[in-house]
Structure formats: C-alpha cells, structure tokens
Amino acid sequence: MATISKETARRLDPEKLATSALALADTEGLEAVTIRRLAQQHEVTPMALYRHFSDKDDLLAAIGDRMLADIALPEPTDERWDVQLRAILTAFVAALRPHPKVAQLALFRILVTEPGLALAERTMELLIEAGFSVDDAAEVGRQSICSLITLVNMEPGSAEVTDPIGREDALRAKRAALAALPPRRYPLITAAADVLVCPTSTDAYYELGIDLAVAGICGILTDRQQH
Amino acid sequence: MATISKETARRLDPEKLATSALALADTEGLEAVTIRRLAQQHEVTPMALYRHFSDKDDLLAAIGDRMLADIALPEPTDERWDVQLRAILTAFVAALRPHPKVAQLALFRILVTEPGLALAERTMELLIEAGFSVDDAAEVGRQSICSLITLVNMEPGSAEVTDPIGREDALRAKRAALAALPPRRYPLITAAADVLVCPTSTDAYYELGIDLAVAGICGILTDRQQH
DNA sequence: ACGTTAGGTCTACGTTGTACACTTGTCAAC
DNA sequence: GTTGACAAGTGTACAACGTAGACCTAACGT
Numbered sequence: 001m002a003t004i005s006k007e008t009a010r011r012l013d014p015e016k017l018a019t020s021a022l023a024l025a026d027t028e029g030l031e032a033v034t035i036r037r038l039a040q041q042h043e044v045t046p047m048a049l050y051r052h053f054s055d056k057d058d059l060l061a062a063i064g065d066r067m068l069a070d071i072a073l074p075e076p077t078d079e080r081w082d083v084q085l086r087a088i089l090t091a092f093v094a095a096l097r098p099h100p101k102v103a104q105l106a107l108f109r110i111l112v113t114e115p116g117l118a119l120a121e122r123t124m125e126l127l128i129e130a131g132f133s134v135d136d137a138a139e140v141g142r143q144s145i146c147s148l149i150t151l152v153n154m155e156p157g158s159a160e161v162t163d164p165i166g167r168e169d170a171l172r173a174k175r176a177a178l179a180a181l182p183p184r185r186y187p188l189i190t191a192a193a194d195v196l197v198c199p200t201s202t203d204a205y206y207e208l209g210i211d212l213a214v215a216g217i218c219g220i221l222t223d224r225q226q227h
Numbered sequence: 228m229a230t231i232s233k234e235t236a237r238r239l240d241p242e243k244l245a246t247s248a249l250a251l252a253d254t255e256g257l258e259a260v261t262i263r264r265l266a267q268q269h270e271v272t273p274m275a276l277y278r279h280f281s282d283k284d285d286l287l288a289a290i291g292d293r294m295l296a297d298i299a300l301p302e303p304t305d306e307r308w309d310v311q312l313r314a315i316l317t318a319f320v321a322a323l324r325p326h327p328k329v330a331q332l333a334l335f336r337i338l339v340t341e342p343g344l345a346l347a348e349r350t351m352e353l354l355i356e357a358g359f360s361v362d363d364a365a366e367v368g369r370q371s372i373c374s375l376i377t378l379v380n381m382e383p384g385s386a387e388v389t390d391p392i393g394r395e396d397a398l399r400a401k402r403a404a405l406a407a408l409p410p411r412r413y414p415l416i417t418a419a420a421d422v423l424v425c426p427t428s429t430d431a432y433y434e435l436g437i438d439l440a441v442a443g444i445c446g447i448l449t450d451r452q453q454h
Numbered sequence: 455a456c457g458t459t460a461g462g463t464c465t466a467c468g469t470t471g472t473a474c475a476c477t478t479g480t481c482a483a484c
Numbered sequence: 485g486t487t488g489a490c491a492a493g494t495g496t497a498c499a500a501c502g503t504a505g506a507c508c509t510a511a512c513g514t
Contacts, residue, residue, distance in 0.1 A: 010461065035502065047503075048462050056502065107381070111405060111423060117413055120423075124415040138419035139426055143378070143436055150377040151370070154334070178338060186344055188351040192365035196338060196347075199366055208447070209370055215446025216439035223442065237492065262471065274472075275493045283471065456514090463508075470501070477494070484487085 014052040018062035025102045064105035068115045070095040081126045100158035151209035241279040245289035252329045291332035295342045297322040308353045327385035371440045378436035
C-alpha cells in the first residue's frame, strides 16, 4: 500500500497548508499568518514548512493561487463584449470577495497561475473585440483587474479588527471623528459621514465598483476612437 | 536664548523624522523603514522615537500625512465639473507619484489630515454638481480616490528592487516567463508580454488611469440618471 | 540488504517592535 | 538660588518573527 505509507510519511500537504493559511488570514488578518502559527496548527515544527515552501513569500503566493483557483469563469456567449466583460469581472470579484484581507496577494499571481492567465486572456479577447489595440487592451485590462482587487481589498471593515465588538467600536470612533469636523468647513463630508465610514450595502459597494470599471472602459473607448 | 536651548534639547523633530522615513521608503522600500534604522540615521536610540510617535503605525501615518501635504489643490474655476474633477484627481496623483512604494499609506489619512479632507470635500462638491446624491458622491468619490492610490502604488516597477541591475533582471525574468507560455493557449498574453511586464510610458500609464476613473464616473452618471 | 532521499526535528542567529526603569537638561515658581 | 516637575533621550530586556544548518528516521528503488 504505497499510497497509505506515503500518506503517513508526509503529514503535510502544500494545498492544505495554503488552505488553512487562507482561513487564518480571513479570520485574523494577514499579519496572523506566520510560519510558526501555521506550523503549530498542523502540529509540526516551523521548519517543516520549508520542505513545501521555499520561503514565506512562496507561502503567500500559494494563498494567492488558492484564491484564483476559485474563479468560475463564464463561458463565452454571443452577448455584447461589455456584457461578457462585466460577467468575467464579476466572477473574478466573486472569487476574491470571501477574502478581502488578502485579496492583494492574488495580483502577482494572475500572470502565473492558470486560472489567472485564463482570466487575463479572455479579458484581452473581449477588449480587442471592443476595438482596443493589443497593447491598449493589455494596459486597460491590467488596470481594471488591479482596481477590482483593490476594491475587494479595501472593502469597508475588512481592515478592522476581527471581533465584532472591537469593529463596532472602531467604526463608532471613526464616525465620531468625522462628525466632530467643523460642518461649515466640510459640509459634505460631515453630511456623508455615515456612508464614508461604512457604505450602506456591501453588494451595492461591489456593484458600484464593477460599474465604474466597465463604464470607464466604455468611456475611454469612445474617447480614443474619436482621435 | 530659550529657543536655542530648546533646539539643543530636542534633537528630534517629528516632521523631519517623517520626511527622512519617507525618503528611506522611497529609495529602499517600505520594509526598510524600521524604528532602529530611522533612529540610527538621526544618531539616536531607537526608543527615542517613541517620544514622538506612539508606535510604528503612528510613524507610518505621519508618512502618509507628509505625502498628502504635498497636494496642490487647484482653485475652483467655472469649467465643467468633469474637467475640474480631472484636475483635482491629477493633482492628487501628482502628489503621490514620487512615492509609489508607500502611496497606500495615504489612504487611511485622507479623512484625517486637512489636505486630504479638502480634497475629499472638493471632490464631493463636484460630484454633487454633476448630479450625484450626497451618498452616491461619497461612495463614488471614495472608490475613485482608492483606485488612484492603487494606480500609484502599483506603478510598474515600484515593487521591484531599487538597484537598476536587479530590476532589469527581474523584468527580464518576468518577460521570459510570459514568453515561455504556450502561444496557442494564450495568444494575446504572449503577444502583449512586453506591455504587461512594463508599460511603454509611465506618463501614459497615469493618464490612462485617470482617464479610466473620470470616464467611469461620467459613465455611471448617465446610467443612473436613466433609472 | 542497503544506500538514497523526502519529510520532519532541534538548535541557533539576527532582526523586529516595544515595555520599563533610568538619567539628564530645561524651565517655572517660590 | 533652590527646588520640583517635566520633556527628551538612554539602556536593558523580552517575545515573536523568518530562516540557516545539522541532524534523524522511515520508506523506496535496486
């Protein structure tokens, strides 16, 4: 039974390590992801992890890959290019949304991991169909992807503490700080304090972000076609 | 001479500390900004810094404030709102551009420091003039600002090593990795490898980013006015 | 039966942020 | 003047981090 003996021999598995590292980051933040901590969770010596990851950056890359693997890329249809692009970007955001605290780790892995490459290729296809040159499609695509990662990464509240009490306190403190501003000098900021601290709906937040990205692409397309 | 004695007494000055911390970050990256390192530069014990910053986050916040202080906000004119908005966002990006490695530190300080608040208030003014509700203006404004910070932070090459030889090597390696992809599977990515690794012109990169942001805002404005 | 090797352990080093107790130079008030 | 308070810098110390390097050991191919 070669498989079983192998299983007993190798107690650690890079996939599972990346998965539990991701879970740890989701609940306690990226700074909680520590070689020692992860080793402890798997009842293993810290140095054992280095048999599977060359260094910590390698582990973080694995977390990024783990998230990108969850992209459910929609099949090409015969809808208009912008409709399809929106669907693709929505799928991308959907894959990252569960992990706002570490979404930025996905960025460096897009042009490395297969799901990321597939996403990039499909995006460029649609942009070229829209009328962009290859180079413009590359630049526009990168900036859009980048914006969306930031959208997830900056999801309001993701930076805050994990425990709901502390988070509520932090939000209250922020709101108070904004409310304490002189309303005569900053009428709009004080008026919008609540929304600035935490948007009304997370879904609306994401929809707005994707809308902005797609609308931006459509906008510069018509602009650049004129010249 | 009370001033002189005071000057000799307080060898450290939070402003100067923040400035040299920013310079250090610009040349060697954020991870080079260390309490010990900064203390050494000022010929002082590490713990001395804690008389002026409550902890390291406080120091990083000061770096963010230092950058925001460089915003040269244009005076209101009677041009169209989108022209003025573009000017404001350009001024914002211009202030951050010299510091791509630490631009993200500015984000959390916008609604705290005066120059950031002024930027936010002016931005909201213009968005409301454009036709957004107060709440929408807040959300759109935040996302746009956020996008632009990321634009600077992800300026191609900013993450790379500081010394030009190592940077050139890294770029070459990246290009090679993309060129090694199967062109049949990823025709567009391989075709655009050069641009994906490093855009042709940094100025064009920033102009595209700002164009995308403004065009996105204009786009969703017409969208939402219809419903 | 036996070397090879993959996977985990143990120990140790240098670096980080920072808590705490201390000295010292300066000024206000008596 | 003397004194007491106080702000600023020092010295020592600790826990946590990433990781280098030598070791052990159990399974595998031959």
